[in-house]
Amino acid sequence: MALAVRMRVPCRALLCAGAQLRGAALGRPEWAAGGGDGARRFASLRVLVEPGAEGRVAVMKLKNPPVNSLSLDFLTEFLISLEKLENDKAFRGVVITSDCPNVFSAGLDLREMYGRNPGHYAEYWKAVQELWLRLYLSNLVLVAAINGSCPAGGCLMALTSDVRILSDSPKSVIGLNETLLGIVAPFWFKDTLVNTIGHRASERALQLGLLFPPAEALQVGLVDHVVPEDQVQSMALSVMAHWLAIPDHARQLTKAMMRKATADRLIKQREADIQNFVSFISRDSIQKSLQIYLEKLKQKKG
Numbered sequence: 001m002a003l004a005v006r007m008r009v010p011c012r013a014l015l016c017a018g019a020q021l022r023g024a025a026l027g028r029p030e031w032a033a034g035g036g037d038g039a040r041r042f043a044s045l046r047v048l049v050e051p052g053a054e055g056r057v058a059v060m061k062l063k064n065p066p067v068n069s070l071s072l073d074f075l076t077e078f079l080i081s082l083e084k085l086e087n088d089k090a091f092r093g094v095v096i097t098s099d100c101p102n103v104f105s106a107g108l109d110l111r112e113m114y115g116r117n118p119g120h121y122a123e124y125w126k127a128v129q130e131l132w133l134r135l136y137l138s139n140l141v142l143v144a145a146i147n148g149s150c151p152a153g154g155c156l157m158a159l160t161s162d163v164r165i166l167s168d169s170p171k172s173v174i175g176l177n178e179t180l181l182g183i184v185a186p187f188w189f190k191d192t193l194v195n196t197i198g199h200r201a202s203e204r205a206l207q208l209g210l211l212f213p214p215a216e217a218l219q220v221g222l223v224d225h226v227v228p229e230d231q232v233q234s235m236a237l238s239v240m241a242h243w244l245a246i247p248d249h250a251r252q253l254t255k256a257m258m259r260k261a262t263a264d265r266l267i268k269q270r271e272a273d274i275q276n277f278v279s280f281i282s283r284d285s286i287q288k289s290l291q292i293y294l295e296k297l298k299q300k301k302g
């Protein structure tokens, strides 16, 4: 489809540049085939991909310890893994989950947004945009198996999925908490939330930077299921089977119909959005807020 073709070009461009840069930086092979089914099981340093039920479903495990922050290296590796899965016609669905205990993802990596230069902020933001676009417009069925804390960029990632399953644990809070850091969720974070829980609930959640505990997340519609921690994975696979019972072409066209207008808003102004982010995040007042927040995180450890 035209949409899919349009999306692949910028992704490849980003990945080529990103992989070259970061491959060199890592100084070792990024990919390793594993086990007997090496063609289907692959891993990077920060993303583990395993074949799931009947080979039609892959499980992507985020493993960027300690908290799966979405660093530039992580984003690059994740996008490469996702593209591999998109290009392998055997796969129809992906379960996204965390390999780190108690944390799905701590969101955007604060160290990528603090104390760096404008060129770095621009590169980072482009990768964040790419993550959102690729996930939001994915032809695959995406199920987020959220087995831990899921703030900000972690929540954005989960919101791009077709279904969200949250573990019933006090640590498993989810929401766009940007205002608590003194920063503002961009319009496409906001649009994704509004598309999920509606305008009024989003207005309240975004202004207050709410992190919803499981029961409230379910009630507001931020997640579709809350289950005991040890059932998150099995629930994800069972929900996946339900979605895979629908013919792909009909489901994919319907998904595109529901999401294209939202994605197009960013696609039409990607460069302006990058410039906005760079000038916003470079402000002294915003850098100060991030510094204070990072210090608070450190102090929390005592």
Ligand SMILES: CC/C=C\CC(=O)SCCNC(=O)CCNC(=O)[C@H](O)C(C)(C)COP(=O)(O)OP(=O)(O)OC[C@H]1O[C@@H](n2cnc3c(N)ncnc32)[C@H](O)[C@@H]1OP(=O)(O)O
Pocket: 066, 067, 069, 102, 103, 105, 106, 107, 108, 109, 110, 111, 149, 151, 152, 153, 154, 177, 178, 181, 183, 184, 185, 186, 294, 297, 298, 300, 301
């Ligand atoms: C314009 C739009 C911009 C932004 C959108 C975003 O996504 S901003 C990021 C928002 N994220 C958060 O507010 C989450 C912050 N983190 C936490 O609340 C906790 O870390 C969490 C996820 C609940 C896990 O708690 P836990 O007690 O398990 O870990 P701890 O807090 O001790 O953290 C361990 C180390 O990780 C560092 N860290 C945490 N979050 C981030 C992050 N987002 N980016 C970078 N680094 C992060 C934390 O500072 C600790 O570092 P250390 O050097 O070990 O002290």
